[in-house]
Amino acid sequence: MGPVCNILPEILCEFPAISNHTMRAFKRAVDGSFKDFVRAYGNAIDHATQPLQLFLNWLQDLFTDSPWIIVLLVLLVVVHLAGRDAKITIGTAISMLAIGLVGLWEDTMVTLAMVTVCTLISIVIGIPIGILMARSSRTQAVVSPLLDIMQTMPSFVYLIPVVMIFGIGKVPGLIAVVIYAIPPIIRLTNLGIRLVDKEVLEAADAFGSSPRQKLFNVQIPLALPTIMAGINQTIMMALAMVVVASMIGVGGLGKNVLQAITNQFFTVGFMNGFALVGIAIIFDRTSQAFGKRLQKHQEVLHG
Template identity: 45%
Template sequence: MDSDIFPNIGKPIKNATNEFVDYLVINFGDGFEAFSNSLLFFLVKLERLLRSADPLIILLCVGLLTFAASRRLTLTAGMVGAMWFIGALGLWQQAMQTIAIMLVAVAISIIIGIPLGISAARSERFRALLSPVLDLMQTIPSFVYLIPAAMLFGLGKVPAILATVIYAAPPLIRLTDLGIRMVDGEVVEASRAFGATRWQILKGVQIPLAMPSIMQGINQTMMMALAMVVIASMIGARGVGETVLLGLQRNDSGQGLVGGIAIVILAILFDRITQSAGQRMQAYRNIGG
């Protein structure tokens, strides 16, 4: 009965998708491999740097970053203590792996997201085209694009980073777009009246005034990147997510809980630092206004 009511379009979509992926692998496999090797080179260097560094140096850097962002000694001490607690859980090396993957994914998201957000803010047509794409990126299950990513780049850290970027970049794009569009039009007109070019207005007026919103976007991107660590570990990304995955596979609730605690601590750490930086930028903006 169902076959008489519904046309069978699932099989053609599946076949077309498989043919497209095969076409990319056959014709552009060398390019994907070169890109993968380049990305992996930077990731491995960063991971080795973090894992080989003295934990005291990492704790000092966490303290300096927190204090620079918040100017609050209590928050600084709390974040250093939270980072120390990850080491006390026995997950220091795994945490460094996760931080390396997350930082690379967030950096790529920033490189892609901020220009796209600026373009969307300056063009209604581009925003209309981009909006459904962002909706799709945020709603489609991550396993759906993990499969072609793994086929194009193999198992490991690179497809995990790319899947994380797809999942985590949309908030940054949307909030950059919103921040640019929310800049007071009178300020922009005043700058234009003084002879500023579009680039000068963007660089000297719109981006600085939109920076609190952009920082909020970076914050959300970091949180969503951390939310991907367990899923990314399923294709060999390792890190703290692997600890949770092993706990699930071995029915070891304790191991899963320890890994989950470490992920929560990392999320709180990055959230507090970026939120504090955004609040300070907002305060300076209000004072300047």
């Protein structure tokens, strides 16, 4: 202790932490509750997540078993229809061909299937929650702190309860990725709907629109660019989490990166990282271009 502590009471120099015995009892109680929950409801949880497993396996098999040229052409068509930008389409073709040339096509398809399923689940869950937050300040007050925790919690921590409840495998990894990636789409859906011009809402009320009509015909269309920004961020976070989730059984590029870190294979890690960056840029540029098109369309309609 320093000289200052010699003249102060001990309680002011050493923080009065909870005793080790009490902390051990608390940890045993919490861990035991988790284990009891898994024993009681483990089979029910497995049955509930079975459709996710089947859908993910089907999509992964579709991507990996289909001829590469067909997958590439379909991807280019989707990118072009969404972005309507020749530069993005050409960049996508070059990136995917480069990924295939270094022997990472199949692993990239596995990762693509995982990110696609995670994004779809995030959209299905996140947008309704964002709408509820926009329509109810009480719901926003309850959900916002949970989103704060989800966004600030270290990504590795998500794996602990997921593994305890669901075990090791693709579905637990998928659930961990969704938990990590879903906050942006919830927040930006809420923000987009709340930012809709009040004069537009008053005009809708004047025409006798019901709350449901106002939501689907006015608020959501006007909030679409912001919602698309949320989807964009969700995709980026899902790609970032795929590497961490590879620790609990998610295959694809994330598994290769983890193995490269473990074995100190710089080249393998760099190439798989390049593939992840390529996918991220494709998703980012395409979703941004689509969001800009939506925004211009809304400005034309209401300009």
